[in-house]
Amino acid sequence: MKSTHTHIKDNFWNEYSELVRQTVIPYQWEALNDRILDAEPSYSIRNFRIAAGLEKGDFGGWIFQDSDLYKWLEAVAYSLERHPDPELEQIADEAIALIGQAQHENGYLNTYFTIQEPGNEWTNLYEAHELYCAGHLFEAAVAYYKATGKRNLLNISCRFADLIASLFGTNPGQMKAYCGHPEVELALVKLYQVTGEERYLNLSLYFIDERGSKPSYFIEEWERRGRTTIWAQGAPNLEVYQSHLPVREQPVAVGHSVRAVYLYTAMADLARLTGDVKLREACERLWANTTGKQMYITGGIGATHLGEAFTFDHDLPNDTVYAETCASIGLIFWARRMLQLEAKSEYADVMERALYNNVLGSMAKDGKHFFYVNPLEVLPEASVKNPDKFHVKPVRQKWFGCSCCPPNVARLIGSLDEYIYDVSEDGRTAHVHLYIGSEVSFEAGGQKVVLSQKSELPWDGRVEFMVSLPEEANEASFTLALRVPNWFNSDRPTLKVNGESIHYSIEQGYAKVDCMWKDGDVVEWLLPIETKLIAANPLIRADAGKAAIQRGPFVYCVEEADNGKPLASLSLADEPTLTERMAADLLGGCVVVEGAGFVTDDSGWEPGLPYRTLSKQKKAVRFKAIPYYLWGNREPGEMSIWLRY
Amino acid sequence: MKSTHTHIKDNFWNEYSELVRQTVIPYQWEALNDRILDAEPSYSIRNFRIAAGLEKGDFGGWIFQDSDLYKWLEAVAYSLERHPDPELEQIADEAIALIGQAQHENGYLNTYFTIQEPGNEWTNLYEAHELYCAGHLFEAAVAYYKATGKRNLLNISCRFADLIASLFGTNPGQMKAYCGHPEVELALVKLYQVTGEERYLNLSLYFIDERGSKPSYFIEEWERRGRTTIWAQGAPNLEVYQSHLPVREQPVAVGHSVRAVYLYTAMADLARLTGDVKLREACERLWANTTGKQMYITGGIGATHLGEAFTFDHDLPNDTVYAETCASIGLIFWARRMLQLEAKSEYADVMERALYNNVLGSMAKDGKHFFYVNPLEVLPEASVKNPDKFHVKPVRQKWFGCSCCPPNVARLIGSLDEYIYDVSEDGRTAHVHLYIGSEVSFEAGGQKVVLSQKSELPWDGRVEFMVSLPEEANEASFTLALRVPNWFNSDRPTLKVNGESIHYSIEQGYAKVDCMWKDGDVVEWLLPIETKLIAANPLIRADAGKAAIQRGPFVYCVEEADNGKPLASLSLADEPTLTERMAADLLGGCVVVEGAGFVTDDSGWEPGLPYRTLSKQKKAVRFKAIPYYLWGNREPGEMSIWLRY
Known part of the structure; x- marks a missing residue:
């Protein structure tokens, strides 16, 4: 890329x-x-301080507690990259220094084993999460290096990764093993990408290749440990840890x-x-x-x-x-x-x-x-x-x-900005995966391009792209590939270039516009959002006879706060005639969907009467649904996505 | 009575x-x-043999395993009472002798503690089921004595009950305690009824009165045991064992x-x-x-x-x-x-x-x-x-x-015959609770009466009673009280005496006919059975939008064997027009209910397509339901009682 x-x-x-x-x-x-x-206390920093010799005490929290600090550092890195903040960077640098202090001479780094079980490192790959924590360390290090240019955490990571590479593999004396919780594999790829060191890629590949080989490392390890485990009962369940078969099978x-x-x-x-x-x-x-x-x-x-x-x-x-x-x-x-x-x-x-x-x-x-x-x-x-x-x-x-x-x-x-676009190696194709307002800059055939996206999603379906070239006279040739979302109501949205509808082909779900783009060119991509009722595959028994409401990318739900209870009594009318409106004052503003429904007529049903002859009497109601992502932000109550029809 | x-x-x-x-x-x-x-082995007999010193070994099975033998003996007693069988009685007598051999000098009897934890008797009332097992012993003893007149097991029981009575109570040195698993309380009532010994009634009442008193015996015991338990985790959950409050509260x-x-x-x-x-x-x-x-x-x-x-x-x-x-x-x-x-x-x-x-x-x-x-x-x-x-x-x-x-x-x-009738102390009222063909004999005002019931239930709703008096000339005055079942479709079934419909009053759900009965009098009680659709209270969320089929006392279900799968796709038609027929060759003979329904049209649903825009297309089908009690007697498959409507 x-x-x-x-x-x-x-x-x-x-x-x-x-x-x-x-x-x-x-x-x-x-x-x-x-x-x-x-x-509940995290113990994360405290564990590092104890492991670093700065404090006395026992290890606290889960065996994989280190990873919480690493994931936080990764999030900090993304934030610093997009929004510099010297004070935050200072805190992060200090945390990284603390991590360095907890690292062993040979590169090993895990506060649980350092504090609680020194000498037992690598004896419980099945459950102890050492490589998992290493993976989150590597991800944080890569992000922090990219954000700040500082190599401190990256060096810590490489030392640890080199130790791991020396310990695991097929050479004599190496462990033919892998982690119970995959994570280090994807992290090693990142470490390879940022350092260019192929040994990290190879180590990742080794873990992937080894996983699921027979005889099972996890079973052998369990036998060696006297058939003891931390959480699990009995012999390792290989399926739970995706090690029942080689991954390719x-x-x-x-x-x-x-x-x-x-x-x-x-x-x-x-x-x-x-x-x-x-x-x-x-x-x-x-x-x-x-x-x-x-x-x-x-x-x-x-x-x-x-x-x-x-x-x-x-x-x-x-x-x-x-x-x-x-x-x-x-x-x-x-x-x-x-x-x-x-x-x-x-x-x-x-x-x-x-x-x-x-x-x-x-x-x-x-x-x-x-x-x-x-x-x-x-x-x-x-x-x-x-x-x-x-x-x-x-x-x-x-x-x-x-x-x-x-x-x-x-x-x-x-790091959401990394999920929106893919520009091909040669800059000839720019795929747009997500409609999120943003600017992406890249080179297309040596020509610098800034593609800016204005999106009215997730509430409305109008998206506009503008091409900016540094010098107005220039042109840039590339294919703009716009995803046709699976929630769109037809398979062919309107696409206009500089106000004029154009024909386009769809490949693998992307509308492709191959142009010689000029500075200021505007692409309109019209995805009018309809509220839809969605059914689940009849094999999904839990959703039988039910429908969900979806509007654009949002799945909707009904809550007790809007609809009373029991929500199970609510069903959709045959023609629910869904309407929608932006409720600016509700939960920070959202499009509310309302529709015609029924609730079971509960007259004659004393709470203490469990069963009686069926009567289908029901009362018409107007129900109100909100986007699922906003549920549970009011008083606690019932919630349901699927509604009977 | x-x-x-x-x-x-x-x-x-x-x-x-x-x-x-x-x-x-x-x-x-x-x-x-x-x-x-x-x-899975039971270990029941083996445990008794070990406790009796006839075999060596460890205790096997659950801590309450003794109760399986006691419950079996109780069933044997009911069978012998109704159907003498010297061979079976011989086996039971030998089992009873074995039980006697396992009893301690002081009356104590529990193979778990005898074999596995001698000296720890009565230290874990919360979980160890000693009184529970005692209760099943007492129930078996009462039944066996009634059936055979043999006092062997009854004597074993009374010795044990007397030991218990000496250990538990409010006197100094007694345990103010009760069992984690209620059972001995109801068994002591039976022991009282057959022996007439009020101390057994009082012991039962003591356990009932003590239960749920504060401070909690279970909590104190748990503390004494060093906060250890057999199964439970943490402090005793008093609600689980109905000891959170005095029972009357x-x-x-x-x-x-x-x-x-x-x-x-x-x-x-x-x-x-x-x-x-x-x-x-x-x-x-x-x-x-x-x-x-x-x-x-x-x-x-x-x-x-x-x-x-x-x-x-x-x-x-x-x-x-x-x-x-x-x-x-x-x-x-x-x-x-x-x-x-x-x-x-x-x-x-x-x-x-x-x-x-x-x-x-x-x-x-x-x-x-x-x-x-x-x-x-x-x-x-x-x-x-x-x-x-x-x-x-x-x-x-x-x-x-x-x-x-x-x-x-x-x-x-x-012992089902004990569930059909209640004849009042003075013989003036005979309540019929269940419509099961049977004969009951009792005395009404000094007059011997045999009331015989012929019932076409559970498949058909005609019940006939005949009064027999030993000498034809005599008369007997008593009230026949016939239960009006809650599944009957009106609240007033037809009642005929000697072919003639009569008026009657209903009290507490029983039709009452007060007569001077003569030998040969016939009462017809007509409860024509209709197949009904039943709804659950709207507060029972799991059954919302669904109906169950009931016919007389039987709840029905649909099975995959008759209706294919997924059963969740099946729903009732608006007018299901249920029909019924006796299928003599199905599962030993039963009334099958058939009706009009729909199944979701699964066309266009590849198994790998999870969600799509709702279409309500469905296919009309005729479904087939069988009585629930017969489910699972064919090849394994889906089953459901509640059907969407």
């Missing part, structure tokens, strides 16, 4: 990036320092959903960088399964909290759902890599779906409260009184003991 | 009692002796559902025997909550497998359901006691509902396979691949490691 530079200028998204910059990052720094009242997405998509992300990177056809086919096969058969309409993945895992094709319960925030973020990472493998709009469609619904909905409007689990249906009483639903929270939480999600949201939103 | 004698003569039920006698009892004896191939049914209904059964017994108004009010309050807000249409109770427990009002998910067989059996015990407190038809309605649906459905037609969990909706793949549903089995199992349910079914069916 050619070096491009993108800058977001978008009403909708700038609000979020400012929230991340002004609130999420400072708030999370407080959390990492255990200074949030009434929230895995037919469907299984196991822990975050691990799965982190693994698939690295696989897609490596398939592109090495041209490995089998690896690419595995990515495509797993993509089709994940997004075609195991994805919620919100872009959530992972149907069960037990193992935080995929279950099986078309099993997508709405109320006992998991749909972890991190899993959708990982799905976005993966989609991004699939787009780089091949620009097909379905990848961007999924990316957009997960971003505007599951991920955006995980964070409260205040930037300080987060969902880990993102349900499609909530009954607050059940979250308290039915243990099968204890994991489903009706209210976003301050911070989690296992707080992988909040910093993950921060680093995704902080 | 006056001593009455009832004998069942009923096509439908004799088949089951014969199944219990010829198959279930012998099969379970094999199971207790660990001789069932491929089934408990507002709603909570916690482990079997424990709850066993407790409530004893409470109802004691309310009747002592005239305790507060206790009776508690029974009525808990009854209204349990059956009005926490009961499935099948008579199942317990909405979650986590803790095998109630959750909260109107929370009745169909697919993650628990609805343990033993819980419905306990509900029947309780209903029986409530009827003795006051003859109200709602108690008998629930008794019938649980019996003909949840309980009957738990046993396979072969008498050798049982459900522990009785779901209202099954997707076999989910039971294997979604850990939230691992507890829901689509196929009845051979035997359970925790095998409380199979012998419970056997002892209920074996």
Whole structure:
């Protein structure tokens, strides 16, 4: 890929990036320092201080707690790159210095083992997350180096990566092993890209190749450890950790959903960088399964909290759902890599779906409260009184003991500009994946180009592009490839160049306009948004007889605050005649969808009468739906995405 | 209650009692002796042999394993009483002798503590089930004594009960405690009734009075045990064991559902025997909550497998359901006691509902396979691949490691004759609760009466009673009180005496005919059965927009074997025009209900397409429903009780 530079200028998204910059990052720094009242302590900074010899104490938090600091640093890096802030950089530099102090002479770095189990390093690849934490370190280092030019964290990372490269592999004396939680694989690709050192790429590839080989390293390790584990019971469940088969042979997405998509992300990177056809086919096969058969309409993945895992094709319960925030973020990472493998709009469609619904909905409007689990249906009483639903929270939480999600949201939103465009190596094609107001600059055949996008999305469907060339007289030849979103109501949006409709071809879901562009050329891309009723595949039993409301990229939901309860009593009218209006004062402003529905007539139903002869009497009502990402920002109450029709 | 004698003569039920006698009892004896191939061993007999010093070894199975043998003996007693069998009696006598050998000098009897933790008796009332096992011993002893006149097991029981009475109570040096699993309370009432010893009644009452007092015995015990537990984590959850409040103050049914209904059964017994108004009010309050807000249409109770427990009002998910067989059996015990407190038809309605649906459905037609969990909706793949549903089995199992349910079914069916009639103390009123062909003999004002019932239920609604008096010239004055079932389509069935329709009053749901009866008098009671569509209370969210089919006492379900899959695609037509026919060759013969429905048109839905714009296209189908109790007797497949309309 050619070096491009993108800058977001978008009403909708700038609000979020400012929230991340002004609130999420400072708030999370407080959390990492255990200074949030009434929230579970993080212990992250404290662990590093103990490991660095600056404090005495036991290790606190989860075994992978180090990664929270690394993910925060990565988010900081993105923020600094786009919005310099010497004070924040100073804090980050100090944190990086602390990390350096916790690093061993030989490059090893993990506060859990340093504090709690020195000497037992690398004896529990299955559960102990050492390589996982290393991966987040590397990602942070790459981002921080790109943002600031400072090599400190990068040097720490390379020393650690070199140690890892010496320990793992097929040479005599090396461990033929890999991590229970994939992450280091995708991080090593980034480390390779920024350093140019092929040994990091090869190490990543080694981990990918080794995974799932027989005899299983995890089983052997478990035997060596006297059959003890930290959390799991009994022998390692290889499917949970995607190590049941060599990755190229895995037919469907299984196991822990975050691990799965982190693994698939690295696989897609490596398939592109090495041209490995089998690896690419595995990515495509797993993509089709994940997004075609195991994805919620919100872009959530992972149907069960037990193992935080995929279950099986078309099993997508709405109320006992998991749909972890991190899993959708990982799905976005993966989609991004699939787009780089091949620009097909379905990848961007999924990316957009997960971003505007599951991920955006995980964070409260205040930037300080987060969902880990993102349900499609909530009954607050059940979250308290039915243990099968204890994991489903009706209210976003301050911070989690296992707080992988909040910093993950921060680093995704902080780097969102990297998800909008792909400009080909030769600058001849500029793909637009997301309609987010922004400027991208690149070179097309030696000619500098600035393409600016003004987008009325997500609320309205008008998008305008303007081409700017540094000298007015010049021309630039490149193909503008605009994604036709899968939520658009026909398959051929209107495209105007300088006010004139033009014909275009569609390839892989992208409208292609091949022009000799002049300075000031304007492209209008008209995607009038219709509110639609969506059905799920009949094999998705949980959604049978139900419809969801979608408007542009947003999936909608009904809340008790607008519609009373029980929400299960609400159904759509045969002709729901949906209307929409911008409600400027609701939840910071959003388009509300209203429609005709019915509620069950509950007359004659004493609460203590459980069953009686069916009467279909119902009362007509007008229901009100809001975008799902805004749910749970008022008083706690019932919520549902799917409505009976 | 006056001593009455009832004998069942009923096509439908004799088949089951014969199944219990010829198959279930012998099969379970094999199971207790660990001789069932491929089934989890019971260890029951082996534990007694070890405790008796006849064998060496460790205790096997659950801590309450003794109770399986006791429940089997109770079932054997019912069978011997109704169908003498010297060979079986010999086996039972030998088992009883073995039990005696395992009893300590001081009367103590529990193989777990004898084998595994001698010296630790009575140190874990919260979890160790010692009094629970004692209760099942007492129940077996009472039944065996009544059946055979042999006092052996009764003597063993009384010795143990006397030991318990000396250990528990408010006197100095006694434990102010009670069992984590209620059962001994109801058993002590039976022991009192057969021995006339008031100390057993008082001990039962003591346990009931002590339960839930503060400070909590369970918490104190847990502290004494160094905060260790067998299964539970952390401090005792008092709600789970119904010890959060004194029983008279408990507002709603909570916690482990079997424990709850066993407790409530004893409470109802004691309310009747002592005239305790507060206790009776508690029974009525808990009854209204349990059956009005926490009961499935099948008579199942317990909405979650986590803790095998109630959750909260109107929370009745169909697919993650628990609805343990033993819980419905306990509900029947309780209903029986409530009827003795006051003859109200709602108690008998629930008794019938649980019996003909949840309980009957738990046993396979072969008498050798049982459900522990009785779901209202099954997707076999989910039971294997979604850990939230691992507890829901689509196929009845051979035997359970925790095998409380199979012998419970056997002892209920074996004593079913005790559930049909209540004749008042003075013989002036004979209540008929269940329409099961049978003969009951009693005395009305000194006059011997035999009332015989011929019933075409459960398939047809004609019931006929005949009065027989030993000498034709005599007359007998008593009120015949016939339950008007809540499934009957009007509130006033036709009642004929000697062919002539008569007027009658209805009190508490019973039609009352007060006559001077003569020998040969015939009463016809006409309850023509209509197939009905039933709705659930709108507060039961899981059933919103759905209807169940009920015909007489039977709830119906659809199975994949008859209707294909996914069953979730099936919905009822606006006018389903239900038809019914006796299918003599289906599952041993049953009335099948067929109706007009629709299935979602799945054309255009590739399995890999998860969501698309709603189209309501559907295909008309004729669906076929079978009685729920017969489900799962063909090839494994989907099943559902509730159908969308």
